[in-house]
Amino acid sequence: MKELFVLLKQGNKSAFLAAIVNTVIAIIKGVAYGFTGNVAMFAETLHSLGDAANQFFVFIGSALSKKAPTPRFPNGFGRLVNLVLLGAVLIVGIMSFETVKEGFHHIIHPTKSTGLLINLSVLLLSVILESFVLFKAAKEIAHETGINEKGVMLLIKSIGSLKRAKPATKLVFMEDTVATLGGILAIVSILLSHFTPFHQAEGIASVIIGLMMFIVVGRVFLDNAAGVLGESDEEMKQKIGDMIINDPDVKDIQDISVIKEGETLHVEVEIEVDPLITVAKADVIKDRLEEAIRQEKGVADVIVEFDEDDGIKQWTEKNETKENS
Structure with a gap:
């Protein structure tokens, strides 16, 4: 009670x-x-x-x-x-x-x-x-x-x-x-x-x-x-993606999803980083990004995953496609 x-x-x-x-x-x-x-x-x-x-x-x-x-x-x-x-x-x-x-x-x-x-x-x-x-x-x-x-x-x-x-x-x-x-x-x-x-x-x-x-x-x-x-919040997805890509240690964004969970947002992002960084460095990047994403209004849960940089700028291509459509 x-x-x-x-x-x-x-x-x-x-x-x-x-x-x-x-x-x-x-x-x-x-x-x-x-x-x-x-x-x-x-x-x-x-x-x-x-x-x-x-x-x-x-x-x-x-x-x-x-x-x-x-x-x-x-x-x-x-x-x-x-x-x-x-x-x-x-x-x-x-x-x-x-x-x-x-x-x-x-x-x-x-x-x-x-x-x-x-x-x-x-x-x-x-x-x-x-x-x-x-x-x-x-x-x-x-x-x-x-x-x-x-x-x-x-x-x-x-x-x-x-x-x-x-x-x-x-x-x-x-x-x-x-x-x-x-x-x-x-x-x-x-x-x-x-x-x-x-x-x-x-x-x-x-x-x-x-x-x-x-x-x-x-x-x-x-x-x-x-x-x-489970509806995607495209506006917040774009905002968070633009914020992440400006991080000096993030080479690219492999995938990102922002799902509305009632009155809150659940964020999952997979970023590409330098494959030579240490685990300790990756942990610092993860903590920094999670803290920054949680500052956005409504965000309650954040999952950050890593992949090695493949040299192909996927996030930039998505933005350009969106602007030209």
């Missing part, structure tokens, strides 16, 4: 905060839907409920993925967060289906809802809270990817750096982006339905919110399926 609490302290903080906020929002929206029967509010209730459950599982998964390797699982638990996220998207997928189904039902059989002030107050509060969590997730992405921006530019840069963010942070950012946009869309649809005869607006908003949730489900599923299989 003590180990579990230690691991939970290392869980993704953005996911934990988002889970708490979305639980509160889901309860408030559910109460509002019970009073008003508004279909857009129903969609938003399911959306927030799905997000809360999803992000709670993500927090648990991100924490357990940091468990130290055991004799039974010597490679560690890094990919556990990917497995948890694959399971979590099923929850959002079910909520998405129910949201779209209810929306189509309201489009075919439109009804005028009541409780305008209640609906608008609840949705406005939820948009404010979701925006707060969204900016927190954007700051987390900035911390993970080295962005130094503030305000609107922070959000813009975070979207561009989303691919390099940790799986849990990425999920929170995407879900709260959809949640914020969904809240705004629900507000617009309620106003249209109340002040015009276009009562189908709430059903259309519900369908759009459900489809946006499906987009998140698809993106998260594909990203984490790749993570479970």
Whole structure:
């Protein structure tokens, strides 16, 4: 039990905060839907409920993925967060289906809802809270990817750096982006339905919110399926390779792989060195390179192997091929 609490302290903080906020929002929206029967509010209730459950599982998964390797699982638990996220998207997928189904039902059989002030107050509060969590997730992405921006530019840069963010942070950012946009869309649809005869607006908003949730489900599923299989980080591979080749004792790089293990990176590199160096010299080179590679953000495990220099510059050829392609 003590180990579990230690691991939970290392869980993704953005996911934990988002889970708490979305639980509160889901309860408030559910109460509002019970009073008003508004279909857009129903969609938003399911959306927030799905997000809360999803992000709670993500927090648990991100924490357990940091468990130290055991004799039974010597490679560690890094990919556990990917497995948890694959399971979590099923929850959002079910909520998405129910949201779209209810929306189509309201489009075919439109009804005028009541409780305008209640609906608008609840949705406005939820948009404010979701925006707060969204900016927190954007700051987390900035911390993970080295962005130094503030305000609107922070959000813009975070979207561009989303691919390099940790799986849990990425999920929170995407879900709260959809949640914020969904809240705004629900507000617009309620106003249209109340002040015009276009009562189908709430059903259309519900369908759009459900489809946006499906987009998140698809993106998260594909990203984490790749993570479970073992996805290569090509950008970090290039960065580490360029750093290694500049070492004065490294003649060439025979092979290098940088594999994502959940929220961390596993690096294996085979370098070519002068065949006349001593074992002691090779050990110094190995320690120096391992220390330098571990300084890169996210790197948790490094293996350096040696081969004798064959006089063929493979790493340079790879770079030139990449630049010319």
